[in-house]
Amino acid sequence: YAILDALKASGQKATFFIVAKNIPGHEDALKRMAEEGHTVAIHTYSHDYRGIYASVEAYLEDFHQAYTAIHDACGVYPTIFRFPGGSVNAYNHQIYQQLIAEMLRRGFIYYDWSVSSEDATGKNYSPEQLTQFVMEGTAKAAKPIILMHDSGEKKNTATAVPEMVRQLTAAGYTCAPLTGEV
Numbered sequence: 001y002a003i004l005d006a007l008k009a010s011g012q013k014a015t016f017f018i019v020a021k022n023i024p025g026h027e028d029a030l031k032r033m034a035e036e037g038h039t040v041a042i043h044t045y046s047h048d049y050r051g052i053y054a055s056v057e058a059y060l061e062d063f064h065q066a067y068t069a070i071h072d073a074c075g076v077y078p079t080i081f082r083f084p085g086g087s088v089n090a091y092n093h094q095i096y097q098q099l100i101a102e103m104l105r106r107g108f109i110y111y112d113w114s115v116s117s118e119d120a121t122g123k124n125y126s127p128e129q130l131t132q133f134v135m136e137g138t139a140k141a142a143k144p145i146i147l148m149h150d151s152g153e154k155k156n157t158a159t160a161v162p163e164m165v166r167q168l169t170a171a172g173y174t175c176a177p178l179t180g181e182v
Contacts (some may be wrong), residue, residue, distance in 0.1 A: 005151050008167045012175035015111075016150070017043035018080040025074050030074035036044035039177035041080035042066045042108075048085055053091040056098050063103075079108055080178050086112050109180050113147035115140075115153035117164075119157045120149055127160035134164050138173065145178070152173055 007014055014031050018040060023030065033040050044052060044093070046065035052062045065079070072076050081103070083089070087110055088096045105108060115137030117130045130148075138144040148157050165175060 001029065001032070001082065002042070003161050004029070004036065004038075004049075006158075006165060007175070008036060008176075010036050011064060011164070012088040012165050012167065012169070013037050013039075013177040014175055015039040015041050015080065015178040017041045017080075018066065018070055018109075019043050019047045020045040020069035021047070021120045022151070023069050024136045027073040030070065030076075034074045037177065039080055039179060040074060040078055041078045041082065041178065042078050043082050044084050045069065045118040047084055049089075049091040052084065053095065056095050056102060059092075059095075059099055060102070079180060080169065081108055081110050082112070083110060111145055111178055113145045115158075117146060117148045119154055120147070125156060127156050127163065130156060131164045131167060134160075135167055135171070138168065138171070144173075 001107065003014075013036075016038055018030065019130045020042070026165055030040055042063060043066070045062045046052060048062075067078060071074060083099075084094070087100060092099060100110070115134060118125055118133045119130055134146055138146065148154075148161075168175060
């Protein structure tokens with residue numbers, strides 16, 4: 001809950017893209033995200049790139065499973081999502097246009113990130129380094145969408161959030177949840 005605590009203390013909001021297979025045992029966290037005004041969104045159910053990008057139908061099946069799991073956990077019907085690997089990647093390059101068209105037709109809105117905290121690289125960056133990556137990337141992005149991960153092993157990310165938010169606020173940014181209007 002360290003990230004949620006830091007956001008609450010600073011009055012800032014965020015978007016949490018959920019890997020729904022990880023929900024069991026964490027339903028309270030999803031409920032808190034929704035209750036505190038954050039956007040609860042879909043990343044995927046399985047996070048298995050080969051499986052979900054095997055076909056449009058495979059992606060839609062995984063997506064529906066995530067959609068249902070999120071609703072069951074916190075009562076939110078998510079409308080925002082993020083493609084694993086980005087909207088165009090090495091796994092979906094054959095079907096990405098069909099996927100995007102179908103998801104938009106179904107009323108869902110996707111976002112790609114524009115600034116990486118580098119917390120998914122496999123390197124154990126310090127909280128200070130993660131903050132530096134975010135601040136440098138944000139300064140270069142017209143409308144920064146910052147990618148961070150909140151899984152249990154990402155302790156340095158959680159530790160970095162209060163200082164990141166402080167520095168972003170000092171630089172004139174507001175952390176806001178993604179919505180259909182952003």
